[in-house]
Amino acid sequence: MVYFFTSYWWLLFPIGFFIFGAWDRWLAYKRSRDHLDLLRSYAEKGQQPPPELVRGVGPMGADDLPGEAPGGYPPYGPGYWGYPRYMRRAYRHYYRWGPYWRWRSAFVTGAVAAGFWWASEYSDWPGTYEPFRLVAIIMTIVCVGNLVFAVMASAFRDK
Known part of the structure; x- marks a missing residue:
């Protein structure tokens, strides 16, 4: 057993990345679920939710683009x-x-x-x-x- 840990110590890094990635996905799921619950409570009351709240619906915010350079939007239009x-x-x-x-x-x-x-x-x-x-x-x-x-x-x- 000692040989296993001394020979394969480097496996701690991919296993750690996997665990932290799973934790990040779990937190993102909880965040989006709470966001949708908040929107549902506005809908049940018959109120219009604030635009900032509606803009955050989805896997990313209105200004976030995955994998793109920051601020690299096309030079025309509102966003x-x-x-x-x-x-x-x-x-x-x-x-x-x-x-x-x-x-x-x-x-x-x-x-x-x-x-x-x-x-x-x-x-x-x-x-x-x-x-x-x-x-x-x-x-x-x-x-x-x-x-x-x-x-x-x-x-x-x-x-």
């Missing part, structure tokens, strides 16, 4: 949700799959791969050469894939 559906879809598609995010993914995975390569060479802990080297190889392959997609996203940007 993202006031646009027709085809414009919102095009806007989401451009920023989600645009070259900026592809290059960012390539650089981040390259930095992580370089860190694991460095750790596999210069780590003073016994028995860490093989696991760090394995992760470094996998991250290098992921970085090369992200780099290929970034070059393709830049070369075929308007097509």
Whole structure:
């Protein structure tokens, strides 16, 4: 049993991320449920809820866009949700799959791969050469894939 914990200590990180991700989703569920309960209480009373409360309905607020640059709204109109559906879809598609995010993914995975390569060479802990080297190889392959997609996203940007 001691060998298991000393050999697989790194599994604490993905398990911890899973637990905290599940906790975050549970809190988001409770927050949206409480929000809908509040809207339901306004509807039962026959009152009009405040616009700030109605705007927060859904998985995100009126000003939040997942995966987009902050403040990166189109330069016209009252806000993202006031646009027709085809414009919102095009806007989401451009920023989600645009070259900026592809290059960012390539650089981040390259930095992580370089860190694991460095750790596999210069780590003073016994028995860490093989696991760090394995992760470094996998991250290098992921970085090369992200780099290929970034070059393709830049070369075929308007097509």
